[in-house]
Amino acid sequence: MNTYRQGWTLRRRVLALLTVVVALLLGLAAAEAALATKTRQNMDAVLIKTGPLRVQGQELLNALLDQETAVRGYAVSGDRADLAPYETGLRQERDTVAAMNKLIGDYPAIQRELRVVEQQSADWRRTIAEPVIATTERDGTEAGQALITDQARQQFDDIRASAEVLQEEIFAERNRTAQKVYQSSNFLVVLLIIAAVVIAVAGVLLVLSLDRMVIRPLTGLALQVREVAGGDYRHHIEGSGPPEFRRLADDVDAMRQKIARELDEVREARQNIEWVNSQLQKQAEELTRSNRDLEQFAYVASHDLQEPLRKVASFCQLLQRRYAGQLDERADQYIAFAVDGAQRMQRLINDLLAFSRIGRLTSGFTEVDLDKVMGDVAGQTEAARQYADAELTWGPMPTIRGEEPLLTNLLANLVSNSVKFRRPDVAPKVHVSARLVDDEWEISCQDNGIGIEPEFADKIFVIFQRLHSKDAYPGTGIGLAIVKKIVEYHGGRVWVDTAVDEGTAIRFTLPARPEDVEAAKAEAAAAEESTGDVPVDADGAEDAAPADASAPVDRQPDGAADGSTPDGTSEQGTTGGMRETVG
Incomplete structure (x- = not known):
C-alpha cells in the first residue's frame, strides 16, 4: 500500500467533522423546534384560555350577585320591574357557563369547581329565589321578606365562596402555564447557547485542522518548490499531511525529475548546437571569404582577359579584312570562326563582369x-x-x-x-x-x-x-x-x-x-x-x-513627338491603369 493511501484523507476528515457538527446542530434544532412548539401551546393557553376564563369567572360571579340583589329588592318593593336584573343575570350566567365550558376541556379541576358553582346556584334558585318571588307575588312583601333568612343568606355566601374558589383555581392554572412558558423560554435560550458553543468549537477545530492539515503542508511544499524554482533541480520534494498533499508532492517531484532530465538534454543539445554554430560560423566565414575571392577573381579575370582578347579579336578581324579571298575558302572559314569565337568570348566576359558587379559596386x-x-x-x-x-x-x-x-x-x-x-x-x-x-x-x-x-x-x-x-x-x-x-x-x-x-x-x-x-x-x-x-x-x-x-x-x-520610332514602329503605351492585367 502506498504511503499516501494510509490514514484519512483531507476530504474524509472535513466531512467527518462537518457530519458531527451538522448532527449536533440538527439535534439542537429539533429540540428547539419541539420546545418552541410547546412554548407556543403554553402561550396560547395563557392568552386564549386561562386569561379569558378569569374574566368569565368574574362575569359569572357578577351575574349571580345581580340575581341575589334583584330577588331581595323585589321582596322589599314588590315591584315586578325590580326582577329585570334577575332575568338578565340568569341569561348572563347561562351564556358565561357555556363559554367557559368551551375553554376548560384541558382543565379538569376548573371543570369540577365550575360544576359546584352551577349546582349551588341552581339549588339557590330552586330553594330561595323562586319561592321568594312566588311568595311575594302571591302574599306580599312581608311574606317574601320572611323567607330571606340567615340560612338563605348563608347559602348564597356559599355560592360566592365557591365562585371565588373557581377564580382561584383559574388563577392557579394560569400561573402554572405561565411558569411553563418561562421555563421553556429559559431552556430555549440554553439550547441556543449550546448551538452557538457547538458552532464556535467546530469553527476552532476547523481552523486548527486546516492549519495542521492544509496550511502547514502547503507552506512546506511551497518552500521546497521555491528551492527547485531557484535552480536546485536536484532537491527531492517530500510531502506531509493528508494523502492528497503527499500525492501532490509526489507528482510535483515527478515533474521536477522530468524537468531535470529535460534540462540535462537541453544543456547537452545546447552544447552541441554551440559546437555546430561555431562550425557553421567558421564555414560561413570561409564561404564569405571564398565568395569574395570568387567575385574578385571573376572581376579580375574578366577585366584582365579583356586586353588579350581584344588583341586576338583585332588581329583576327585584321586578317579577315586584309587576306579575305587571298587564301583558300577553308582558311577564310577558319578566320571567320576565330573572329566569331573572340567576339562571343568578349560578350561573355562583359556579361560575367556585369553579373559580378551587381550588389558589390553600389551607389545607394x-x-x-x-x-x-x-x-x-x-x-x-x-x-x-x-x-x-x-x-x-x-x-x-x-x-x-x-x-x-x-x-x-x-x-x-x-x-x-x-x-x-x-x-x-x-x-x-x-x-x-x-x-x-x-x-x-x-x-x-x-x-x-x-x-x-x-x-x-x-x-x-x-x-x-x-x-x-x-x-x-x-x-x-x-x-x-x-x-x-x-x-x-x-x-x-x-x-x-x-x-x-x-x-x-x-x-x-x-x-x-x-x-x-x-x-x-x-x-x-x-x-x-x-x-x-x-x-x-x-x-x-x-x-x-x-x-x-x-x-x-x-x-x-x-x-519622338509623334509616338513613333525612327523606323516607324509604334511606341504608344496603353494605360489600362497601374493595376492592369495584361492578357
Whole structure:
C-alpha cells in the first residue's frame, strides 16, 4: 500500500467533522423546534384560555350577585320591574357557563369547581329565589321578606365562596402555564447557547485542522518548490499531511525529475548546437571569404582577359579584312570562326563582369521613376526592335526606391529577351505593366514570342543555362541570371507566369513606397464609401489605380513627338491603369 493511501484523507476528515457538527446542530434544532412548539401551546393557553376564563369567572360571579340583589329588592318593593336584573343575570350566567365550558376541556379541576358553582346556584334558585318571588307575588312583601333568612343568606355566601374558589383555581392554572412558558423560554435560550458553543468549537477545530492539515503542508511544499524554482533541480520534494498533499508532492517531484532530465538534454543539445554554430560560423566565414575571392577573381579575370582578347579579336578581324579571298575558302572559314569565337568570348566576359558587379559596386538607393527608365530602355533596344520590327508598349509605371542603372539593365534584359525569342514571321509585341499587390509592385513583361515550357520555368534564371543552341538564338545565358540577381538585390522575387495563353510573361516584384500603399488604401476606402463596393481586378486584388487611370497616355521613347520610332514602329503605351492585367 502506498504511503499516501494510509490514514484519512483531507476530504474524509472535513466531512467527518462537518457530519458531527451538522448532527449536533440538527439535534439542537429539533429540540428547539419541539420546545418552541410547546412554548407556543403554553402561550396560547395563557392568552386564549386561562386569561379569558378569569374574566368569565368574574362575569359569572357578577351575574349571580345581580340575581341575589334583584330577588331581595323585589321582596322589599314588590315591584315586578325590580326582577329585570334577575332575568338578565340568569341569561348572563347561562351564556358565561357555556363559554367557559368551551375553554376548560384541558382543565379538569376548573371543570369540577365550575360544576359546584352551577349546582349551588341552581339549588339557590330552586330553594330561595323562586319561592321568594312566588311568595311575594302571591302574599306580599312581608311574606317574601320572611323567607330571606340567615340560612338563605348563608347559602348564597356559599355560592360566592365557591365562585371565588373557581377564580382561584383559574388563577392557579394560569400561573402554572405561565411558569411553563418561562421555563421553556429559559431552556430555549440554553439550547441556543449550546448551538452557538457547538458552532464556535467546530469553527476552532476547523481552523486548527486546516492549519495542521492544509496550511502547514502547503507552506512546506511551497518552500521546497521555491528551492527547485531557484535552480536546485536536484532537491527531492517530500510531502506531509493528508494523502492528497503527499500525492501532490509526489507528482510535483515527478515533474521536477522530468524537468531535470529535460534540462540535462537541453544543456547537452545546447552544447552541441554551440559546437555546430561555431562550425557553421567558421564555414560561413570561409564561404564569405571564398565568395569574395570568387567575385574578385571573376572581376579580375574578366577585366584582365579583356586586353588579350581584344588583341586576338583585332588581329583576327585584321586578317579577315586584309587576306579575305587571298587564301583558300577553308582558311577564310577558319578566320571567320576565330573572329566569331573572340567576339562571343568578349560578350561573355562583359556579361560575367556585369553579373559580378551587381550588389558589390553600389551607389545607394534613390527614388527611381520606372516610367523614365522605360524610356531609356526603349532607346537602348531601339536598334534590335527596328531589326525585328518589334513593338514596345508600357502602362503607367510607379516610382520606387532602388538603383536606376540596375533597374534599367533589368528591364532592358527582359525587353531584349522578348524581342530575341520571337516567332518566325510574326512581328514581336512586348508590353510592360505594373500593378500594386498589397505592399509590393508586381511588374510584368509579356510578349507574343515562342514561350517557355512549364518544366523549364525555373531553369532559365540559372547562370549559363540555355534552352536553345547559340546558332538558333545567340547569347551568353547570363541575361536572366542578371535579372534575378538585380530583383533579389532590391528585395523582390521573379518568376515565369506559365498560365498565359501566348508567348512568355515574366513577372517580378519590387517593394512599394509606404506613401503609395497608404494612397492606394485611402483610394480604396473612398471608392467603397461612394459605391458600397471595392473594385476588384482579375486576381482578386483591390484596385489601387488613380482615378484618371483609364485615360490613354502616349509613351514616346527617344523623345519622338509623334509616338513613333525612327523606323516607324509604334511606341504608344496603353494605360489600362497601374493595376492592369495584361492578357
